Amino acid sequence: MPLLQVENLQVSFRTHNGFLPVVRGVSLQLHEGETLAVVGESGSGKSVTSLALMGLLPSKARVDGSFYFQGEPFEPPQGKLRGHGLSMIFQNPMSSLNPVMTVGKQVAEPLLFHQKMTVREADKKVLELFHEVGLPSTPAFSQRYPHQLSGGMRQRVVIAIALACAPSVLIADEPTTALDVTIQAQILDLLKQLQSHRKMGMIMVTHDMSVVETVAHRVAVMYAGQFVEVGSCGQVLQSPAHPYTRALLASRPTLTREPVGVLKAISGRPPSPSELDGGCPFHPRCSLVEESCRKEEPVLQEWEDRAVRCPIAKRGTTVASPG
Amino acid sequence: MLLQVDDLRVRYDGADEETLKGVSLQIKAGERLALVGESGSGKSTLARALLGLCPVVGGEVRFQGELLLSAKQPLRNQGYRRAVQMIFQDPYNSLHPRLSVEKNLLEPLKIHQLYQGEKSVEKARALLARVGLDPEAGSRYPHEFSGGQLQRIGIARALLTEPQILLADEPVSALDVSVQAQVLNLLAELSSERRLALLFISHDLAVVRQLCGRVAVMYRGRLVESGAVDDVCFEPAHPYTETLVEATLGHPLKKVARKESAGQGCPFVPRCRKREERCWQELPPLLENTAGRVCACHFPIGTSDRQNV
Ligand SMILES: Nc1ncnc2c1ncn2[C@@H]1O[C@H](COP(=O)(O)OP(=O)(O)OP(=O)(O)O)[C@@H](O)[C@H]1O
Ligand SMILES: Nc1ncnc2c1ncn2[C@@H]1O[C@H](COP(=O)(O)OP(=O)(O)OP(=O)(O)O)[C@@H](O)[C@H]1O
Ligand code: SF4
Ligand SMILES: [Mg+2]
Ligand SMILES: [Mg+2]
Numbered sequence: 237m238p239l240l241q242v243e244n245l246q247v248s249f250r251t252h253n254g255f256l257p258v259v260r261g262v263s264l265q266l267h268e269g270e271t272l273a274v275v276g277e278s279g280s281g282k283s284v285t286s287l288a289l290m291g292l293l294p295s296k297a298r299v300d301g302s303f304y305f306q307g308e309p310f311e312p313p314q315g316k317l318r319g320h321g322l323s324m325i326f327q328n329p330m331s332s333l334n335p336v337m338t339v340g341k342q343v344a345e346p347l348l349f350h351q352k353m354t355v356r357e358a359d360k361k362v363l364e365l366f367h368e369v370g371l372p373s374t375p376a377f378s379q380r381y382p383h384q385l386s387g388g389m390r391q392r393v394v395i396a397i398a399l400a401c402a403p404s405v406l407i408a409d410e411p412t413t414a415l416d417v418t419i420q421a422q423i424l425d426l427l428k429q430l431q432s433h434r435k436m437g438m439i440m441v442t443h444d445m446s447v448v449e450t451v452a453h454r455v456a457v458m459y460a461g462q463f464v465e466v467g468s469c470g471q472v473l474q475s476p477a478h479p480y481t482r483a484l485l486a487s488r489p490t491l492t493r494e495p496v497g498v499l500k501a502i503s504g505r506p507p508s509p510s511e512l513d514g515g516c517p518f519h520p521r522c523s524l525v526e527e528s529c530r531k532e533e534p535v536l537q538e539w540e541d542r543a544v545r546c547p548i549a550k551r552g553t554t555v556a557s558p559g
Numbered sequence: 560m561l562l563q564v565d566d567l568r569v570r571y572d573g574a575d576e577e578t579l580k581g582v583s584l585q586i587k588a589g590e591r592l593a594l595v596g597e598s599g600s601g602k603s604t605l606a607r608a609l610l611g612l613c614p615v616v617g618g619e620v621r622f623q624g625e626l627l628l629s630a631k632q633p634l635r636n637q638g639y640r641r642a643v644q645m646i647f648q649d650p651y652n653s654l655h656p657r658l659s660v661e662k663n664l665l666e667p668l669k670i671h672q673l674y675q676g677e678k679s680v681e682k683a684r685a686l687l688a689r690v691g692l693d694p695e696a697g698s699r700y701p702h703e704f705s706g707g708q709l710q711r712i713g714i715a716r717a718l719l720t721e722p723q724i725l726l727a728d729e730p731v732s733a734l735d736v737s738v739q740a741q742v743l744n745l746l747a748e749l750s751s752e753r754r755l756a757l758l759f760i761s762h763d764l765a766v767v768r769q770l771c772g773r774v775a776v777m778y779r780g781r782l783v784e785s786g787a788v789d790d791v792c793f794e795p796a797h798p799y800t801e802t803l804v805e806a807t808l809g810h811p812l813k814k815v816a817r818k819e820s821a822g823q824g825c826p827f828v829p830r831c832r833k834r835e836e837r838c839w840q841e842l843p844p845l846l847e848n849t850a851g852r853v854c855a856c857h858f859p860i861g862t863s864d865r866q867n868v
Contacts, residue, residue, distance in 0.1 A: 249703070278691075278707030278738045327706045327733070328651045384571070387648045387729070388598025410706065413732045414648065415598050416762040417806035443707075443735040446809060487740040489765040491807050493793060496769055498747075499740035508693040 237307045238265040239437040240289075240322075240405050245301035247284050247293065248509075255298060256509035258284050260461040262301075266405065268435040273448040273469065275441075275484070276458030277506050282441045283327055285458075286407045288312060289439075290324050305405075323403030325411045327441070329390040332397070333382040339393045340378025346400040365396040368426055370419045387414040395423060402434065409441045424450050445488055449473060457481045460506050460517035467542025477544045479522045516546070524548045561623060561756050562586045562609070562724060568617035568630075569601070569608050578604050580780040581618065588723065589754035593767040593788065595803065596777030602760045603648055605777075606726040609758075610634070610645055641671045644722040646730045648760075650709035654701040654716075660687075661697035664716045673720055686715040689745055691738055706733040714742060721753065728760045743770050764792055764807045776800050779826040782845060786852035796848065796859040798831045825857065833858045 247259035259281040266272055274282050287293050289303070291312030303310050305321060326332045334342060340362050347358040359378075367373035369392040382390055391414050398406060408427075412420040428451060430436050440451060448455055448469060455472045457465040457480065465478040476482045483502045504521045507513075515530040516522070522529065526548055536545045544550055562585065569579040579601050586592050594602050607613045609620060611634030619629040622642075628634045644667070647653035654663045664683040668674040687696050690711035701709060710733045717725060727746075731739045747770055749755050761767050767774055768788050775785035776797065784797040795801040806812060813832055820828050824839040831838065837857055845855040 276735060278711075278733070278735050279705045283705055328649075330649065330651060386599040386603060392598075410733065414729060414762070416596065416803065417764075418802050418812065419598050421806050421812060443733075443739075445736070449809075484735065484737050487737040489736075489740070489743075489769045491765040491768060491792060491804070493789070498744055499769060501740035501744060502737045505688075505691040505693060508695060510695070511693070 238304075239268050239270075239306060240264075240266040241304040241307075242289065243302040243304075245285060245288060246299070247281070247288050248298050250296040250298070253510060257512075258461055258509055259288065262458075262461075262463055264439075264456065264463075264466075266437040266439060268404075268437055269431050270454070271431065271438040271440055271452045273440045273442060273452035273455040274458055275443055275445070275448060275455060276464075277460070277480075277484075278443075279506065280458040281461045282458055283409055286324060286409050286439065286441060289407060290322060292324075321403060322405045322407065323398045323401040325394050325398045325406070325408040327409040327413075329387075329394045330382065332394055333390060335382055338379050338381060339385070340375075343378075343393065343396045343400050346397065350401055361400070362396075365400060368399075369393075369396050370422050371396070388416070388419065391415060392419075392423070399426075399430065403436065404434075405437045405439070407439045407441075410443070411440070412442070412444070412447060420447070421450075427451060445473065445485070457484070460512070461509070462517070462545060463536060463543075464518070464545040465542065466536070471542055477539075477542065477549045478518075478546050479524050479549060480518050483521075483523075518546075560585050560621070561588045561590075563621040563624075564605075564609070564618070565620070566618035567605070567608060567615065567620065569604055569613045570616045571614060577616065578613075578780055579608065582777075582780075582782055583618075584775055584782070584785070586724070586756050586758060588756055589750060590773070591750055591757040591759060591771040593759045593761060593771035593774040594777060595761060595764065595767060595774060596783075597779070597799075598762075600777040601780045602777055603728050606645060606728050606758060606760060609726060610643065641673075641720070642723040643726065644717040644720055644724075645726040646710075646713050646717045646728060648728040648732075650706065650713050650733065651701075653713055654709065656701055659698055659700055660704075660712055663701070663712070664697070664719055667716065667720050671720060679719075683715070683719055686718055687712070690715050691741055707735065707738060710734060711738070711742065718749065722755065724756045724758070726758045726760075729762070730759070731766060732761070732763070739766070746770060764803060768792055776803070781826065781855065782853070783827070783856070784854045790852060794860075796852070796854040797827075797856045798833050798860065799827045801860060802830070825855075827856075833860065833864075 242264050245259055245262040248255040248257040262285055288299050343362045343365055344358040347353045347361050363373040371392050395411055412423055452469045455469050456463045459480050465481045476485055487500050502521050507517050516534050519525045519529040534545045534547055536543045539550050564584050566581045566583055567579055568577050568581055570577045596602055604613055608615055616630050620627045622639045627636055627639055668679050714730055731742050750757055759771055771788055774788045774791050775782050778799050784800050795804050815830055815832050817829050820839055825843050828834050828838045843855045843857045845853050847853045
């Protein structure tokens with residue numbers, strides 16, 4: 237039985253032009269000890285999906301879909317699941333930190349309230365957590381306020397808070413964007429360890445393909461509010477099928493001695509929700525586009541060991557030779 | 560020299576030590592200098608100090624040869640204020656929440672009295688398009704955008720006044736690789752077209768190599784190495800730089816037994832694979848070992864002990 241299951245999640249925001257759909261039918265399953273990476277276009281709905289799971293969207297958002305935690309249906313804003321069940325690391329660390337409370341207190345809070353530790357136990361555990369995320373494990377550091385920390389330090393305080401909750405599912409939205417690679421490696425190691433010890437399931441939103449390679453078992457690629465390709469990490473990164481996934485991977489700079497050229501960006505931009513025209517949302521930018529793509533929105537089709545939302549890519553025999 | 564920083568020192572109120580412990584660097588017109596380094600090493604502090612936003616306790620900064628800023632002289636130069644723009648690391652708090660995006664963009668133009676009515680509005684829209692946002696974006700409010708969209712709004716705003724120097728603090732770190740490519744191409748283009756100088760803070764060496772000619776590496780408030788990007792990336796001399804490069808290439812990091820140091824020696828000594836007795840006692844000075852290449856290490860990595868980089 238999956239730890240977490242989501243069926244057909246739809247989110248739209250109320251605007252003066254009516255409801256604009258931002259997440260359009262996302263389904264996912266997450267098992268114990270598994271990491272699902274979610275990658276994709278900036279603005280495609282990764283954070284909104286995560287916030288919907290946590291029940292943290294603003295009231296002008298309309299949310300539809302079914303959610304199951306260990307097989308039991310749940311409505312996202314459910315206190316019981318937060319803390320022990322689901323815990324989230326937000327993309328904007330400042331939004332989850334209290335600016336007028338020391339960072340030590342903020343990490344201690346879940347230990348005192350969820351884990352029912354004594355103050356002394358909690359203080360000790362706080363320093364341990366700081367050490368684990370590569371922060372100074374000193375009482376002086378505990379006494380600091382968020383604005384006195386660097387961007388990457390805040391991010392690590394937020395990670396420490398999430399871990400203090402000992403969740404069974406951790407949703408991490410870009411948890412390592414502000415960290416240098418050596419500290420990033422340390423944190424990813426830590427998360428992997430926790431997964432094997434505690435069988436924690438993890439949804440990791442990231443745009444860093446090396447993070448995906450390091451931690452993820454499966455990866456979902458998101459574009460314009462939908463998953464366009466879902467499969468095992470090795471498959472998707474090595475032989476991407478959907479034209480968007482391919483173009484995405486081709487625009488990644490690498491550290492080699494090759495002469496620096498102009499990066500291959502995907503030309504154009506993704507459609508805004510009001511520009512969706514009933515066809516494939518990627519068709520204006522796609523290299524494989526055919527007439528049918530403009531008329532009909534493709535569905536996510538199971539195909540060998542992955543799911544792809546593109547009938548053209550599926551028809552071709554292009555999987556073995558990514559272009 | 561467009562901007563010359565000499566022995567700059569910053570100490571935050573109540574801190575028990577300096578956050579910048581004497582940093583020197585130069586940027587020529589149109590030059591792109593990258594700043595990489597450990598989280599918490601002082602990169603954002605350096606950029607903010609160059610805007611007069613941090614308590615400078617020593618050293619000086621010169622702009623086109625003239626003294627701009629020192630412990631005794633707060634930053635007042637209007638010409639410089641107009642010439643410099645910053646993209647802040649935190650895109651969420653750098654925009655005014657109750658102004659529409661378009662108003663946010665036009666704000667700096669008004670402050671510097673560069674606002675030209677319709678023409679400026681048009682320019683703002685064109686820039687939003689160039690960073691990949693749709694035309695309606697201007698009329699929406701900051702909280703309605705994703706992290707990466709906000710970061711791009713910050714970039715458009717900084718570019719709109721056509722600065723001579725752009726201080727860009729992790730400007731592409733929240734972007735997917737395709738939008739990142741688009742923004743890096745745009746920055747490269749503008750910097751060549753308009754001789755825009757960049758201080759580009761990043762933690763991604765591959766991105767740095769794509770955009771910048773020189774790179775400076777920071778560790779605990781000091782520069783530990785700097786030089787041409789390819790030299791530093793492919794022949795790192797400082798052991799910290801080497802760990803950055805190795806981790807970027809996905810090589811497993813060599814385990815070094817961590818030992819705490821008393822503090823007077825090299826700041827990297829607790830994690831260093833090359834350390835010897837002397838490193839615990841003496842702070843290595845920043846020395847020029849070959850032309851244009853400096854490194855602060857008693858035992859810099861030479862050709863003989865270079866690893867698989
Ligand atoms: N409160 C809101 N009101 C209206 N629109 C919103 C709101 N929050 C997000 N959106 C829109 O929803 C879309 C999805 O946003 P989301 O934050 O999920 O993107 P994302 O995939 O996380 O992108 P990024 O990688 O840039 O963080 C975006 O187009 C954004 O503009
Ligand atoms: N307002 C402040 N008051 C006190 N200390 C501060 C303040 N701002 C930053 N610091 C401290 O100064 C040091 C350098 O911070 P800075 O933000 O410059 O680091 P950084 O190199 O940009 O790191 P990152 O890569 O994580 O963003 C950190 O130890 C931080 O705790
Ligand atoms: S001076 Fe010594 S400890 Fe410091 S980086 Fe060089 S070898 Fe390592
Ligand atoms: Mg996001
Ligand atoms: Mg910073």
